[in-house]
Each structure stands twice: as structure tokens, then as C-alpha cells.
Amino acid sequence: MSPEGKTLLNIVILGFGFMFMFTAFSTCGNIEQTVIKSFNSTGFSGSGYTSMSIIYGVFSASNLIAPSVVAVIGPQLSMFFSGLAYSGYIATFIQPFTWSFYTASVVVGIAAAILWTAQGNLLTINSTDVTIGRNYGIFWSLLQFSFLFGNMYIYFAWHGHVHILDKDRQTVFIALTVISLIGSFLFFLIQKPEPKSIFSDESESLLQAESSESASVVVVPQGLGSQALDAFRKALQLSVTKEMLLLSIFIAYTGLELTFYSGVYGTCIGAMTQFGDNAKSLIGLSGISIGIGEILGGGMFGILNKCNRFGRSPVVLLGLITHFVAFYLIFLNIASDAPLAPEEGTNLQAFITPSVELALLCSFLLGLGDSCINTQLLSIVGYMFQEDSAPAFAVFYLVQSIMAALAFFYSNYLLLHWQLLIMVLVGFLGTLSFFIAERMVVSRRRDTDNNSI
Template sequence: MADIRTYNVVVLGIGFLFIFTAFTTCGNIEQTVVKSLNSTNFTGSGYHSLGIIYGVFSFCNMLAPTIVAIIGPQFTMFFSGILYSGYIAVFIIPSTWSFYFTSVLIGIGAAMLWTAQGHFLVENSDASTINRNTGLFWALLQCSMLFGNLYVYFDWKGKTEISDKDRKIMFTALLVISAIGTLSFLALRKVFQLEEALTEEEGQSLLSTRLIYTQRATSAVTEAKTEFRLELSFYSGVYGTCIGATTHFGDAAKGLIGISGIVVGIGEIIGGGLFGLILKNNRFRRTSVVFLGMVVHFVAFYLIFLNIPNDAPVVFQTSSQHNPYLTPSVSIALLCSFLLGLGDSCFNTQLYSILGRAYAEQSAPAFAIFKFIQSIFAAVAFFYSGYILLTWQLLVMVIMGFIGTLCFFMVERMQNMSADTQEY
């Protein structure tokens, strides 16, 4: 049984690795690609597309648990992977209507994919393995930041504009990669769980205790994730665009988008391995890791504020016009990429861990609510990212970062109180 579960977690991580090698690379470069399109008939915005994706994602989370329950997590993920592949394919021969239409479809697919993923991960874990499995899955998933971005660096280095040929080669390769990841979900195996029988009195006592803490924790955990999703929107779609638009980096700017994505991925992998695999279960560990993530991100935001031009994310400009406080440094820019990835892994490994423990028996609805809240804020972030100066975006994330960390501490405290109550 344990071998099958470990096998499933590894295959799950590999499937997500391939799909998000394609999608993460796409999200990292799509605004830059859109700016370079030669067709005057194309009027789409990469920021708006990502905003639509996460907006649809948020509302479709309400239906996702029902779909997962009907067709099962395996085939839900397979169908969702097809929708992800369709979005990638649009960039080969882009048009405005298909660009936004597939943005809606991938939002639907994302809701189903992540709800099914959370349910499947919890189904293949128990209290003693949830941290390990979360870390293993997260490390495999974040390897997706490496390969596509590495190709972007070598192929786009020294280019100021992205040609039609470059775009078609890039997205054809990403489409094939996404299709491989989708097919890998068919290799997952069913796990039959044996549930312990409880007496009626024990069951009622356990249920009432869970209800009390579940109601309180649901609100706080979703608030905690609000800021973390704003930061994901920033590093996955905005920061790479900022680097590519920084004129101080010269002809290397476009290639640096790929290197930045790789370095973010390295930070994610190191964090996932360290906080999910190496460190063992510890009751007070999660709050320490989340606090570390907040500090790491605050350092990254301050360095970005000093190093990147304030108008770099503005959607209607192809290059920055403002001068930052420091002369832009590639080393500092890439250090910030690493810190963004490391901090994000601190948050996500602990959020998945606490959700897996608190909602082991209601994992699909819990992950659906979790994704519903975070995707709303991701959609808002992508819509305003192309119009608000960098300083204000960083300020919003600092404020929400502090609030989100406090909310996580509240959830952890409730979970500990719930555990203490159940012991008696």
C-alpha cells in the first residue's frame, strides 16, 4: 500500500512537472510575446488573459468537487490537462478571440485540476507522510520552472523582438511537453483505503470538535493564502516582464526572463526539499517556516524596489523609461528571483500540509474553497499589474504579506487546540 501511494505521488508530480513546464514558461513570457506580435489584428493582453484564467478559476472551484466526485480525480486531471494544452496551442497561430476563449477554458480546467490534485494527494497520504508527500510533489512541480525557461534564455538571448518563427518553435515544443504530462495521469493507480471504525459516541464527539475548528480555520486559511497568491501572480507573470522591459540590461534583457524563471524554480525546489522532505514533522515548525517566507519576500521586495524601474510592468510600454534608485544589476535581479521562489515554497508547502491534516476527510471541498479565494485575488492582481507602477504593487504585497502571515498563525493555533482536544 505504501509503495503504491509513493508511486502515485511521484507520477502525480511528474505529470504536473510536464504540464507546468509548458504553462509556467508560457505565463512567464506571454506578455513579452504579445508585445512582439507582428499582426496588427491581435489586440490581446497577457495580463488580461491571466486575469481571466484566475477569475474563471475562482468561480469554477464551486463546481469542481462535484466533478471530481463523479468522474474521479484521475480522469479529472487528464481532462484538465487537455484544456491546458489547448491554451498553449493558441500561441502557435494566435488570434484575439481564441486567446481569450481558451483563457476561459483553462480557468475551468485549472479549477478541476487543482481540486483533483489536492484530493488525490491527501488520498495517498496519512498524518505521518503528508509533509513528505507535499514536499516531494512540490519539488517535482517546481522543476517545471527550469527546462522551458532555460530554452528561453538560450534562444532569446540578444534578441530585442520575438519573431513569428521563434514563437512557433517555442510553443510547439511546449504543446508536446504539456501533452506528455496529460497522458502521464493515465498511469496513476487506485488506492483502496481501510477506515477505522469509531463508536457512535466517539464519532459524534470527533465530528463536533472538527466542526468548531473547521468553521474558524476555513476563513483564516483562505485569508492567509490571499497574499501568497498575489506574490505568485507577481513572480509568475509580472517580474519576468519587468526584467525584459528594463533597458539597462541591454540586449540580454529578453534572455534574462528565462534565467529569472529558472532561478525562481531553484528557490522553489530548494524550499520544497528542505521544508517538506528533510525537516521532520514538528508541531511548531509550520509557523517558523511561514515567518521565514515572509521575511525572505520582504527582502526581495525591497531589493526589487531599488533595482527595477518603477514603470517596468506598464502594459503599453515595450521598455522602461524611469531610472531606479540603484543602477540595475543582473545579479540583484536574479537574487530577487531566487528569494521569490524560496519564500513561495515556504508558504505553499506549509499550506498544503495544514490543509491535508485539517481536512483529510473533506479534501476536495477544502481545496476547492482554498483555490476559490486565492484565484480571485490572482485575477485582480493580473488585471491591475499592467497599469499600476511597481512601487504600489510591492507595497500591496508587503501589507498583505504581514496580514496573511498573522492569519496563518491563527490557523496553526486552532489546529493545535483541536489536536489537544481530541487527545482528551
């Protein structure tokens, strides 16, 4: 197999591994608050929103050490052990206890930081300037298939169920635990890339140094303590650069909208009694609709946009407009107290007669907008900081997870319209900052080309 074929295969395997893992974890996150409401009366006092807030809070703090872990043990082992932690979190729902639920939340928060830093590092070292957009599109599309399969099962299994029985819950979470484990073991199929196939001759020596410390899972790197310290120091340095500070505002927005589409919106749909006895099963359809939007966006603006002829800003603007349209329609269609409603749901009505079709359209728009935004953000971070990809992605996920933790925390208390308003304000400011960062990238590339000439 050619070096380019090997790196492409690595990206595909990486995508399938994450697809299996997040088929389990995304489905878990989408339904957990609804599931928890069904057994709160048994002595379990946990909250899905609080658990997610813990996960992302620990995630944010752990991003400072994640580059060191990836530098020491390599991205493959980092992703494998992180995947085991995800499986353990899902398994706590089989026989739930408050202490195990929150303990697993802390552990998976640490694992998430290591997992996503390793993912960004591995994807970057398997990409060139030309293929990085395509590779992020392939990875993103495969990852977003995770929204389809688990949620499809939820829809059919819970169709017509007003209450979630213990048997229903246990069957679902045993299956999700097994699926998550399959994804973790797929990471061992990823091969070490050929240095000459990744970057130009000028940066080949840099790649060899990076791949020896990050991509190999067989060769033990020299000076592990020094590498770990260097990775930690580099993450701190990158966090205060002008480019990263600009991007951080928009990254913060992705944390807020991630919270909303992955946990809050599905809970809102399941709480709408005016959707009838099938409201709980509609959570699954909502997840499927989000996934279709994610896959479509990842395909159009990742895989097909190989050369970035028009830059990243138009795609980001399209994503933001798509989200703003979805937020407005949700404001009209969903009751304001839906995020906080008890298991019986809410009888309040928003500004129009609630429509299932409109609710699912909004799910699709949330997924489409998210893919537009994230494919471009991940691509620009990988491009701007390809020489320090692991620390750069650690900073990315540090900012995103802090905002996600904050959003899951306030989701316990804020009505729907306040949550939507916060996302609109941060999204608008973040888009402006992204435009400035993109212009800096274009200017830097122009200066580099002129110097080369």
C-alpha cells in the same frame, strides 16, 4: 509493492505529470506578455495580463463546481481532461487570434479549478498524518522543476534577441504544447491506493467511501447527482468555518504573489533596457532562479520536515521575511513603470544602478519564499480537512484565484511600487491569521490526544 510504496509512487507520478504540464504552462505565462508585445502591431489586440485575469476569474467561480466534477468522474480523468485544456491554451500562441486567445483563457480557467481540486484530493487520499508533509514536499519539489527546463530553453533560444520573431514564437509554443500533453497522459499511471495504508482503523470506513467516489476511474459511483450536490454543499459549508476564514487571508496573499512571480516580474526584467540586448533572454534565467528557490524550499521544508517538530509557523515566517527582502530589493533595482512598458522597454532607473545579478537573486528569493509558504498552507489544509479534501481544496483555490485575477487585472494599470505595497500589507495580515489557525490545530490535536488517553 507494499501499500506505502504504492502511495509514494502515486505521489511521484503525480509530481512528474504536473512537472511536464507546468513546464509548458509556467513558461508560457512567464513569456506571454513579452511575446504579445512583439505582435500587437499585426492586429492582435490581446493582453497577457488580461488573459491571466480571465483565467483566474473563471478559475475562482469554477471552484464551486469543481468538487462535483471530481466526485463524479474521479481525480484522474479530471486531471487528464483539464490537462488537454491547458495544452489548447498554449497552442493558441502558435497562430494567435484575439478571439481564440480569450476563449481559451475561459476554458483553461474552468480546467484549472478541476485540476487543482483533483490534485489536492488525490494527494490527500494517498497520505497519512505522518506522511502528508513529506508528500506535499515531494510533489511541490517535482512541480517546481517545471520552472527550470522551459525557461532554460528560452534563455538560450532568445539570447541576444531584441525582438521575438514569428519563427521563434512558433517553435517555442509547438514544443510547449507537446510537453503539456505528455504530462496529461502520465496521470493514467496512478493506481488506486489501498484503504488500510492511508488512515487509521477508526477512519477506514470513511476513506473507503471517499476513495470509491474520488480515486477510482473504473467503478462508476452510485448516485452521481447526489454526490455532486453534496460536494458543492460541503464546499460552501467549509468556506465559512473559522479555520478556513483565518487561512483565507493568507491564501489571498499567495494569489497576489503568484501573479507577481509568474507573470509580472519576468515582464519587468524583460522591459529593463539597461540590462542590454539580453534583457528578453533574462526572463528565462529569472524563471530558472525562481525554480531553484522553489525546489530548495520544497526539499528543506517539505521532505525533510517529516514530523513537524517545530510546527508550520516558523517556516511560514521565514517565507514571508524572504519575500519582504525580495520586494525591497526589487523596489530599489527595477524601474517603477517596468510592468507597463512597451516592447521597446523602459529607460527609467530605480533607486540604484540596475543589476542583473540582484534581479536574479530576487527571483530566487521569490521562489524560496513561495515554497516555504505554499508547502505549509497545502499541508495544513490537507491535515485540517482530510475528511473533505476535495471541497477544502476547492475553497483554497477559490480564494487564491480570486486574488490572482484581481492582481493580474491591476497589473495593467498600477506601477511596480504600488503592487509591492499591496503584497506587503496582505502578506503581513495573512501571516498573523495563519499563526492563529496553526495554534488552533495544535490545540485540537492536544484535546484529541487527551480524549484518547
